[in-house]
Amino acid sequence: MPATGSANIGVVGLAVMGSNLARNLASREGNTVAVFNRSPERTHTLTSEHPEAGFVPSEGYDEFVASLAKPRTAIIMVQAGKGTDAVISELVQRFEPGDIIVDGGNANFHDTIRREKEISSTGIHFVGMGVSGGEEGALNGPSLMPGGTAQSYETLGPILQTIAAVAPDGEPCVTHVGTDGAGHFVKMVHNGIEYADMQLIAEAYDLIRQGTGKTPAEIADVFAEWNTGELESYLIEITAEVLRQTDAATGLPLVDVILDEAGAKGTGAWTVQNALDLGVPTSGIAEAVFARSLSSKRAQREAAADLPGPAEAWKVADGDADAFIEDVRRALYASKIIAYSQGFDEIVAGAEQFGWDVHKGDIAKIWRAGCIIRARFLNRIAEAYADDPSLVALVVAPYFRDAVAGAQDSWRRVVAIAAQAGIPTPAFSSSLAYYDGLRAERLPAALIQGQRDFFGAHTYKRVDRPGVFHTLWSGDRSEIETTPSSH
Ligand code: 6PG
Secondary structure, eight states: OOOHHHHOEEEEEOOOHHHHHHHHHSSSSSSOOOEEEESSSHHHHHHHHOOOOOOOSSSSSSHHHHOOEEEEEEEEOSSHHHHHHHHHHHHHHHHOOOOOOOOOOOOHHHHHHHHHHHTTTTEEEEEEEEEEHHHHHEEEEEEEEOOSSSSHHHHHHHHHHHSSOBTSSSSBBBBOOOOHHHHHHHHHHHHHHHHHHHHHHHHHHHHHHHHOOHHHHHHHHHHHTTTTTTTOHHHHHHHHHHHBBBTTOOBHHHHHOOOOOOOSSSHHHHHHHHHHTOOOOOOHHHHHHHHHHHTTTTTHHHHHHSSOOOSOOOOOOOOOHHHHHHHHHHHHHHHHHHHHHHHHHHHHHHHHHHHHOOOOOHHHHHHSSSSTOOOHHHHHHHHHHHHHHTOOOGGSSSHHHHHHHHHHHHHHHHHHHHHHTTTHHHHHHHHHHHHHHHHSSSSSSHHHHHHHHHHHHHOOSSSSSSSSEEEETTTTTOOOEEEEEOO
């Protein structure tokens, strides 16, 4: 029986993420960590493999709850969904007002809002927390995105600050994102950006491979080189590692023996579903989600495999490979800026819709280390929001405006070449189309309004005077003002 109330924090769910987070907590001075898993074998394995952690193990909920000092704080690290509700219910039955339950899984933020509402009536704090960085991050320093009450963060914040990743300027990668589901919402968008970033990198690789005939190992060198400049990021770094890997069984590049069907656990799709609900064009993320879906449509891909492509195969001319690769690098950077800009737009829209006081600059800061989308240019994003907290779109901030303007010729060349060569670049292309749509002085949306008014009397506004108008399309085609303006 563990000493009553000896642990200042507990972890429920000891699969890899939970075990690693528990070990991370235990490694920080001042923490005594209670651990509990539904099947006790996992608890035994963890405690016997890591005696140095000084874990306080339990075999049941009563014992686990008793081992926690008050106010009790427990982090749930189980697979998102029904399992989370079951654990919450067990804890709620035993916790007291002022205690804190943290859900560190990839929960849907709508579930987090619901859970918070249900639990708050008991006086127990419920915190939905985004945790990014995979297994390695959980162990050595993740980026943490807690929501919940500000009061819960007073207890939780100092503990989380000890285990979070540390940004280059020494700041821990954790902040109180906002109330109820804000943390899981921001983690969801993080994952959406992750999908877009990965798709863009994959498109860049594909263009270089098809255009120059370089081997994966040679392209690994290109990515390693890119990782020394403005594109420096975790995803670029691991791309070089993946491309360099040889398959032990065949001796082929590993990337050539991996089945080209990308999986997804759903957070990317959630990002797009919510973007649609919020009316935010996150086209880069959407294309990335759809590209994964398309890759997995094996029967359709096989049936379509003999559809005609361009008449002539395309290759970069001899001597032009370096210039082409530089074009791709710039196109990647510009598209990446669009993906992040769209992601931040969704965070702004979500915060407005759900009443969260989210500080965009702080979000950029906590993504600088620990998480999957950590990248050098997040410093630039943080600076942009610090310079202008009411910035309407990241891409119009001076640094990003210049970056995109400097890349646009390359970007257009790459998208045009891809279209002519028949190489699918949905994320590159849609990012450029978004950029052009955003900066267009006039959009053909005016025609769409005319069409809507024609078939459904949906009305339109005019550029030259206020009011709402309808043209009598089936009559004499005169215009009537349906809602007189106040003027
Ligand atoms: C992270 C990751 C992690 C995981 C996602 C995406 O931040 O550590 O985002 O949460 O990679 O679940 O996984 P899928 O690609 O399988 O959807």
